[in-house]
């Protein structure tokens with residue numbers, strides 16, 4: 147990971163803080179948009195049938211891999227493990243004080259596996275609100291119906307021509323929350339695309 | 355594209371028996387004469403005969419290439435006992451689905467010779483066929499968006515000029531002068547650094563090419579038989595003897611396959627494997643607008659090409675859909691990609707409405723060059739693999755294929771385009787000529 | 793435009809995938825012993841099937857796995873998907889193209 151004091155988020159140049167300030171008095175927005183703080187992300191590959199592999203993971207923060215395709219698991223509310231393929235996962239860790247990468251590498255040392263740090267190359271846009279689903283549907287061929295794409299579901303797919311990983315977060319109030327992880331180099335485009343798609347619903351930018 | 359030509363054959367209610375065998379000449383006088391009869395006495399442009407049991411030559415496929423082959427067989431080689439068998443209607447394949455770009459600025463000597471011969475035949479074709487094919491030499495421009503594009507274009511222009519074919523390099527300013535609506539801003543994502551231009555290149559009306567050759571072939575006595583699908587090949591020893599069709603068995607000692615996307619399907623009926631893959635290629639036209647786009651523009655990097663038909667429609671195309679298919683339709687994201695590219699080059703077109711979109715099935719060979727060849731079966735000839743760019747070759751292809759069939763040996767023009775080259779390794783790599791399919 | 797049932801992710805729109813042509817082509821064991829004709833046959837000659845084609849696809853914008861597909865090239869209908877290394881479905885062999 148780059149030195150923290152040098153680090154800027156993928157959308158820093160859009161000055162979303164100022165945008166959020168300008169938007170703060172919006173009433174009844176259909177869509178809320180924000181960029182999540184830059185998080186540690188790790189691409190993990192290995193054999194989920196191998197009990198040494200799964201045990202080693204469990205010893206690091208209690209990670210349990212989702213085996214059902216297109217779903218993710220959470221460890222408490224700070225670590226998210228997304229299924230990417232039959233032997234591939236994306237781990238997103240929001241505890242910046244407790245990075246996982248080194249600990250994972252150590253625990254995987256003697257196993258046939260790959261641990262790759264990918265967080266600096268990506269950012270995550272969170273889209274929520276009553277019309278979030280309609281906005282995504284304009285550029286994504288997945289069936290995002292709320293009975294089909296449930297909280298806890300995720301998918302690697304295309305949004306407006308960019309590759310994304312989209313996941314639906316659990317939420318009590320049943321306002322759809324979608325996290326869209328996208329390559330940093332596409333992030334500005336994806337943000338602009340989302341803003342354009344959200345125009346008819348009145349969007350509001352919020353800032354963490 | 356449906357352009358209105360002055361001299362279109364008008365389908366009318368006359369029965370075949372009323373038609374004279376000699377071709378009715380189209381001219382301004384004929385037009386005036388027929389005006390007096392309220393245009394009710396025009397002859398059909400070609401007959402619609404029942405197939406005879408036997409011919410000297412059968413051409414399978416009534417597209418431009420098949421009809422041109424029959425025409426030149428009759429005209430240049432005196433062979434007139436010919437049937438052209440077409441499973442649908444003539445020109446209903448890629449001939450009536452293409453975006454009509456005609457040019458001869460190809461890199462390799464073999465291709466340059468073939469396409470230049472075609473271009474020269476196109477230059478006199480309306481007169482030769484007494485049929486207005488609406489050939490318009492408005493120039494074809496290839497854009498460069500990077501220094502390496504620019505170097506590549508210069509290399510091509512040099513190679514092309516060495517073959518005696520016109521070609522030149524344009525600066526960005528010259529491009530803008532010719533085509534004010536193009537976005538030459540240096541700020542754009544793919545800035546335009548220059549272009550190559552072939553001024554003699556252009557477009558023609560595609561159906562008219564098929565109709566003109568059909569009328570010409572018919573006047574020499576060639577039977578054009580539509581709605582007649584070939585379903586099998588008849589062989590005896592190492593020789594071809596005829597075809598099975600939906601209209602019965604028809605015999606001939608010589609058979610030429612000119613079936614574009616279906617070439618390998620027909621070759622397989624005779625037990626021949628070909629290095630061809632068939633893919634959908636899409637194109638589309640917009641609503642007609644006033645003249646705004648005086649030449650043809652192609653961009654390999656941004657990946658789209660555009661021309662404006664005489665009727666005013668913008669004619670658009672780009673690349674193939676990557677999967678094998680015989681469905682004559684393609685996928686939406688391919689259309690989306692090329693329209694994005696279009697608006698990048700011509701922001702003004704973002705407000706244009708499309709009216710039609712369609713697909714054809716193109717047969718692509720490993721070196722993106724055609725196969726005009728004899729085969730291991732005596733009397734069995736193949737003309738295919740024109741892929742995404744064979745409309746421009748229609749006259750030259752028919753002309754040299756007629757020679758190949760009549761003499762049972764290739765003309766020097768098509769000798770390099772044999773099937774053997776995939777064994778010998780003497781490939782003619784023209785992938786670069788069609789990075790954006792045209 | 794059609795759906796492909798990725799053996800790993802389930803049904804997805806075709807634009808997420810990339811096609812890679814005829815499946816089950818076998819690289820000859822001793823290429824140096826082949827004649828030029830045999831080598832050309834392996835390199836270039838294809839069935840170009842009009843009917844049920846067995847072909848390879850990769851889920852490029854999804855799980856990035858390769859797999860095999862049986863698709864009717866007359867309709868684009870995907871009839872069957874199966875993993876790399878698996879043999880083609882036998883029941884489809886009876887369907888004449």
Ligand SMILES: Cc1cc2nc3c(=O)[nH]c(=O)nc-3n(C[C@H](O)[C@H](O)[C@H](O)COP(=O)(O)OP(=O)(O)OC[C@H]3O[C@@H](n4cnc5c(N)ncnc54)[C@H](O)[C@@H]3O)c2cc1C
Pocket residue numbers: 414415416417418419420439440441442443444445446447448449450451452453454455456582583584585612613614615616620635636637671712713714715716740741742743744745746747791792
């Ligand atoms: C969208 C699109 C854009 C293109 N743009 C250009 C361009 O700008 N410039 C250019 O030079 N080229 C272009 N091309 C390529 C060009 O159209 C073809 O290379 C050319 O028209 C081929 O002519 P043809 O006569 O060989 O084939 P076709 O016109 O396809 O004729 C073959 C005929 O064979 C018939 N047939 C098939 N099977 C049987 C059977 N079993 N029995 C009887 N008949 C059969 C078919 O019905 C068809 O009519 C384009 C192609 C497409 C699809």
Ligand SMILES: [Zn+2]
Pocket residue numbers: 798799800801802851854855856857
């Ligand atoms: Zn998948």
